Amino acid sequence: MVTDQELDVLRMRTDDVLDPLMQALAPGDVGQMLGALFRTDRIPADDPRFRELLEALPIVPLENAALVEAGQRVFELYGPEVLLILGCYGLPAAYAAANGVQVIHRARRLEDDTQRRLCETAQMLINAMTPGGLAHGGIGYRSAIKVRIMHALIRQHVRSKEWSTAEYGEPINQEDLAGTLLTFSLLVLDGLRKIGAHLSQEEERGYLETWHHLALVLGIDARLASRSLDEAKALAELIGRRQFRPSPEGRRLMHDLMVVSEGLFPIPGYGTSLMHFFLDESVFGINLAETLDLPPANWTRVLVRARAAQKQVIFRWLNRVPGARARRRVVSSYFAQKLILWKRPDKQSPFEVPPDLLQRWRLTAPKM
Numbered sequence: 001m002v003t004d005q006e007l008d009v010l011r012m013r014t015d016d017v018l019d020p021l022m023q024a025l026a027p028g029d030v031g032q033m034l035g036a037l038f039r040t041d042r043i044p045a046d047d048p049r050f051r052e053l054l055e056a057l058p059i060v061p062l063e064n065a066a067l068v069e070a071g072q073r074v075f076e077l078y079g080p081e082v083l084l085i086l087g088c089y090g091l092p093a094a095y096a097a098a099n100g101v102q103v104i105h106r107a108r109r110l111e112d113d114t115q116r117r118l119c120e121t122a123q124m125l126i127n128a129m130t131p132g133g134l135a136h137g138g139i140g141y142r143s144a145i146k147v148r149i150m151h152a153l154i155r156q157h158v159r160s161k162e163w164s165t166a167e168y169g170e171p172i173n174q175e176d177l178a179g180t181l182l183t184f185s186l187l188v189l190d191g192l193r194k195i196g197a198h199l200s201q202e203e204e205r206g207y208l209e210t211w212h213h214l215a216l217v218l219g220i221d222a223r224l225a226s227r228s229l230d231e232a233k234a235l236a237e238l239i240g241r242r243q244f245r246p247s248p249e250g251r252r253l254m255h256d257l258m259v260v261s262e263g264l265f266p267i268p269g270y271g272t273s274l275m276h277f278f279l280d281e282s283v284f285g286i287n288l289a290e291t292l293d294l295p296p297a298n299w300t301r302v303l304v305r306a307r308a309a310q311k312q313v314i315f316r317w318l319n320r321v322p323g324a325r326a327r328r329r330v331v332s333s334y335f336a337q338k339l340i341l342w343k344r345p346d347k348q349s350p351f352e353v354p355p356d357l358l359q360r361w362r363l364t365a366p367k368m
Contacts, residue, residue, distance in 0.1 A: 001234055002223050007242060010178075011099075011169030015219045017056055018152035025049070025156070034153050041123070043146050053149055059136050060216045068134055068213060070206030075129035078197055083122050085191030088261065088271075089278035090183040091121070095254050096284075096291045097239075098247040099168045100176035105249035106161055107154050125184070134213055144217040151177075151218075177215075178224035179239045182283070185211035186232040190283045196312030204229060233283060240284030246291050254292040269298035277304050 002010070022030075029049060036044050044050050062068060075082055095101050124143045127133055133140030151172045158171040169175065185208055192199065199207075208227055215225035226232035261271035276297045279288035288294075297304075 001231060002238075004238070004242070006223075007175050007238070010174035010221065010224070011176075012165070013174045013221075014155060014170050014172060015148070015152055017058070017219060018053060018149065019155070021053060021056060022152055022156040030153050030156050030160075034150070034157065037146060037150050037153070041146075043142070043149065050149070053152075054145070057145065057148070060141075060213070062135050062213060064209055065135075067202075067206045067209040069131065070202050071208070071210035072129045072131055072133075072206075074192075074199065074203050074207050075125070076131075078192055079126070079129070081192060081195060081197070082125070082188055084274075085188050085278065086121060086125070086184070087257075088275045089191050089282075090187055091257055092254055092275065092279055092288055092292055092294075093183045093187060093282065093284065094180060095250040095257070096245075096286075096288050097176065097179055097243045098245045098250060099243055100172075100179060101247060101250045101253065102163075102168050103154065103158055103171045103176070104253060106158050106163075128210070128214055134210070134217075140214075141217060144214050148218050174221050174224060175239065175243070177218065177220045178235065179243065181211060181215050181218075181220060181225065182232060182236050182239070184214075186226070186229070186236055186283050189229070191278055194278060195308050196315045198315055208232060236283045237285040240282070240286050244284055244286050244288075244291060246293070250291075251293045254294065258294070267300055267303070269300045270303065273297040273301040273304045276301065277308065 025033075033047075033049060036047065036050075043054065045054060094104065124147060127143040128140035130139055132138055134144075135141065155171045163171060189199065189204055189207060205227070208229070212222075212225040212227050216222060224235065226235055258272060258275070261275065262268065263271075265271050265274075272295055275294060276289050279292070279294065280290075282288045
């Protein structure tokens with residue numbers, strides 16, 4: 001477990017491999033390379049600038065394939081719920097980190113950035129959770145490498161914009177990366193618990209192991225990639241105490257996210273009530289809804305609680321009724337369906353979900 005003093009040091013540390021190479025880029029390269037990454041799901045390896053970065057990165061072997069597969073099976077079963085949790089719990093948590101959110105605020109590309117961020121986050125998650133995807137060269141491994149390179153480029157871009165390292169730490173530093181990692185790992189497990197999912201110890205360990213491996217691929221210090229619930233909870237509370245507080249930038253981003261969230265559900269106020277359900281008590285030890293100035297929930301909070309109770313009943317029978325896991329379909333599938341049908345603003349291709357997951361989740365693929 002890291003200490004306050006160690007996290008102080010890690011706020012000044014970024015990517016030991018890629019950051020030195022960023023210094024050698026010519027003026028204008030950063031914008032061109034970011035644009036190339038935003039326009040495609042692949043890394044343009046035929047570009048010598050990207051090829052140099054790729055060749056510098058070490059191969060991260062998959063240490064415990066069986067445990068990682070157990071974690072991927074959690075997503076296979078609860079994937080739509082995980083997407084829902086990340087949109088209503090994970091992204092808001094990132095906005096509550098007053099120092100780390102400065103990078104998100106400065107790196108905003110277009111007015112539709114919230115929609116784009118949701119799509120990109122979900123796409124990387126689905127790639128990472130595809131069986132076999134985290135082996136070297138797999139679709140999830142490649143997605144993580146792309147994110148790591150994007151982080152390095154954004155870091156270089158932000159540094160050119162009146163960035164105060166003394167005030168905020170280095171952009172996309174190790175502590176902020178650790179906090180983000182927790183929103184994908186521990187926070188998701190907490191969100192599943194809140195809606196009544198029953199996970200075995202192997203499933204919980206597997207999900208954390210999956211993100212431990214991804215952390216190493218992303219260049220995150222291994223000390224910050226928890227493999228147990230107790231370690232993850234302790235780290236979350238420590239980072240929450242150090243970094244989570246109100247900020248104008250975080251509240252503005254939260255407002256934009258609320259606009260998108262409300263558009264996903266047919267009943268006004270349901271998105272806000274759903275976020276209160278997740279945010280009022282968080283794994284970071286604070287009330288995120290209060291920190292982000294989330295508007296009060298309206299009468300739809302009753303619907304959210306009723307739906308959560310219904311899910312608890314459904315999940316309780318998943319292991320008892322033959323075929324129940326394959327047939328289940330709940331309200332978060334609606335969220336995933338709406339997300340899949342979006343056209344990403346800077347691309348011609350729709351959001352992509354592997355055909356086997358579309359079948360398991362009973363979702364409809366978008367028409368080209």
